[in-house]
Amino acid sequence: MIERRIPIQVSEAVERVMAFACQGEVEEIPIEKAYGRYLGEDVISDHDVPPFDRSPYDGFAIHAEDSKTARNDQPVEFEVIEEIGAGYVASKEVKPFQAVRIMTGAQMPAQCDAVVMLELTKEYEKDGKKYMAIKRSFQSGDNVSFKGEDTKKGNVLVPKGTYINPGVQALLATFGYANIKVAKKPIIGIYATGTELLDVHEQLQPEKIRNSNAHMVQAQIERAGATPIYAGKLIDDFEACYEAISKVLEDVDILVTTGGVSVGDFDYLPAIYEQLGAKVLFNKIAMRPGSVTTVAELNGKLLFGLSGNPSACYVGFELLVRPVIKRLLHSTKPHVKKARAVLQADFPKANPFTRFVRGYVSYSENGLEITPIGLDKSNVVSSLASVNGLMILPGGTRGFRQGTKVDVLLLEDIEGSEWPW
Ligand SMILES: Nc1nc2c(c(=O)[nH]1)N[C@H]1C(S)=C(S)[C@@H](COP(=O)(O)OP(=O)(O)OC[C@H]3O[C@@H](n4cnc5c(N)ncnc54)[C@H](O)[C@@H]3O)O[C@H]1N2
Ligand code: MOO
Numbered sequence: 001m002i003e004r005r006i007p008i009q010v011s012e013a014v015e016r017v018m019a020f021a022c023q024g025e026v027e028e029i030p031i032e033k034a035y036g037r038y039l040g041e042d043v044i045s046d047h048d049v050p051p052f053d054r055s056p057y058d059g060f061a062i063h064a065e066d067s068k069t070a071r072n073d074q075p076v077e078f079e080v081i082e083e084i085g086a087g088y089v090a091s092k093e094v095k096p097f098q099a100v101r102i103m104t105g106a107q108m109p110a111q112c113d114a115v116v117m118l119e120l121t122k123e124y125e126k127d128g129k130k131y132m133a134i135k136r137s138f139q140s141g142d143n144v145s146f147k148g149e150d151t152k153k154g155n156v157l158v159p160k161g162t163y164i165n166p167g168v169q170a171l172l173a174t175f176g177y178a179n180i181k182v183a184k185k186p187i188i189g190i191y192a193t194g195t196e197l198l199d200v201h202e203q204l205q206p207e208k209i210r211n212s213n214a215h216m217v218q219a220q221i222e223r224a225g226a227t228p229i230y231a232g233k234l235i236d237d238f239e240a241c242y243e244a245i246s247k248v249l250e251d252v253d254i255l256v257t258t259g260g261v262s263v264g265d266f267d268y269l270p271a272i273y274e275q276l277g278a279k280v281l282f283n284k285i286a287m288r289p290g291s292v293t294t295v296a297e298l299n300g301k302l303l304f305g306l307s308g309n310p311s312a313c314y315v316g317f318e319l320l321v322r323p324v325i326k327r328l329l330h331s332t333k334p335h336v337k338k339a340r341a342v343l344q345a346d347f348p349k350a351n352p353f354t355r356f357v358r359g360y361v362s363y364s365e366n367g368l369e370i371t372p373i374g375l376d377k378s379n380v381v382s383s384l385a386s387v388n389g390l391m392i393l394p395g396g397t398r399g400f401r402q403g404t405k406v407d408v409l410l411l412e413d414i415e416g417s418e419w420p421w
């Protein structure tokens with residue numbers, strides 16, 4: 001008799017999976033390799049920035065007090081006693097009505113408290129000495145970058161779990177992190193099941209198709225920040241699948257399989273979970289596509305049985321596998337970011353289950369917009385190339401009109417959501 005499966009809500013499925021998600025190990029790597037990784041420690045300022053008062057302009061450092069009578073018709077003259085570039089310090093004491101020619105980034109001479117930009121001065125020589133004159137007054141502190149104005153020593157500037165972008169790289173370098181602790185990339189194994197599957201380099205044959213899921217999932221794993229290991233494709237044979245799956249489990253943190261999770265005669269994943277002694281967390285979700293998505297747990301390791309249908313596989317990964325990976329990477333916002341967007345076309349289908357419609361999200365002056373892409377069927381592959389968002393249409397709704405505001409999941413976003421459901 002055919003097995004009757006009881007669907008659970010998407011939020012419930014995500015919750016059951018996240019109960020097994022934990023923070024992963026950290027490793028130390030050189031800064032040169034850090035871009036695109038996730039911080040495994042807080043980035044803390046170990047000194048004030050800037051570390052000394054400095055000039056933000058090419059100009060002259062003066063005592064502001066000396067300039068107070070300067071006017072258009074009454075210039076004030078300064079003797080220029082030395083010149084310093086960035087990386088040097090003034091060697092002479094600056095007395096009243098003396099100035100130091102100073103370049104951007106150079107430390108302020110101790111007695112000076114303002115900088116006059118070169119463009120506001122007139123320079124000349126008299127009796128073999130250098131002078132400059134200004135025609136307006138300056139206040140103490142004018143054009144000075146003060147020690148610590150950027151950040152003070154001891155601040156947590158970027159918390160653990162943050163994605164390392166070019167700006168974070170700048171901070172790592174500023175504070176001397178030649179090596180930085182980052183979250184270890186979890187190893188995610190992939191097996192594609194299906195006797196009909198051909199490898200990418202194989203010629204098409206009647207009744208066969210190329211295995212697109214493995215390569216798609218591989219890229220999704222990398223987009224989520226983990227390391228994929230493509231273990232290969234498996235024919236629909238219980239023994240062969242069982243052997244291969246139980247073996248690969250030793251080498252991976254998480255296993256993703258595609259196909260073979262439904263109720264068909266050759267859908268062996270449910271029986272394999274049983275034989276492995278894995279606990280099935282659920283085998284039906286009230287969503288489309290991806291309703292057959294099944295997740296099992298064995299000794300704390302998660303086994304994701306994603307659908308064989310490409311679009312269902314894609315959606316199942318983003319909703320369930322991605323947050324587990326992000327949590328392993330120490331993210332505090334592991335889920336796909338949810339936002340509101342204006343629907344750009346009618347979507348007349350009724351939704352008995354929550355529907356995740358593949359779409360293209362763009363930004364307009366009115367905010368986010370989403371356009372559904374291609375055929376909304378779970379076995380469709382051609383629409384996937386331009387998908388950067390999933391429109392969430394709640395179960396029990398009867399279609400949506402163009403212009404309606406809908407919830408969308410932003411797949412290319414890096415920041416994530418704490419809990420979007
Ligand atoms: N009687 C029922 N039949 C089906 C149900 C159901 O509830 N009752 N659910 C349907 C839904 S919904 C889905 S989704 C599919 C899921 O099936 P499986 O996950 O078991 O996947 P397969 O049967 O192995 O394959 C489905 C489909 O996808 C193609 N496929 C598989 N692997 C790949 C791959 N690596 N690359 C590209 N395409 C792949 C495969 O050839 C099939 O066409 O079950 C429905 N049936
Ligand atoms: O699991 Mo299926 O994707 O609902 O079409």
Ligand SMILES: [Mg+2]
Nearest residue numbers: 260262264267
């Ligand atoms: Mg099947």
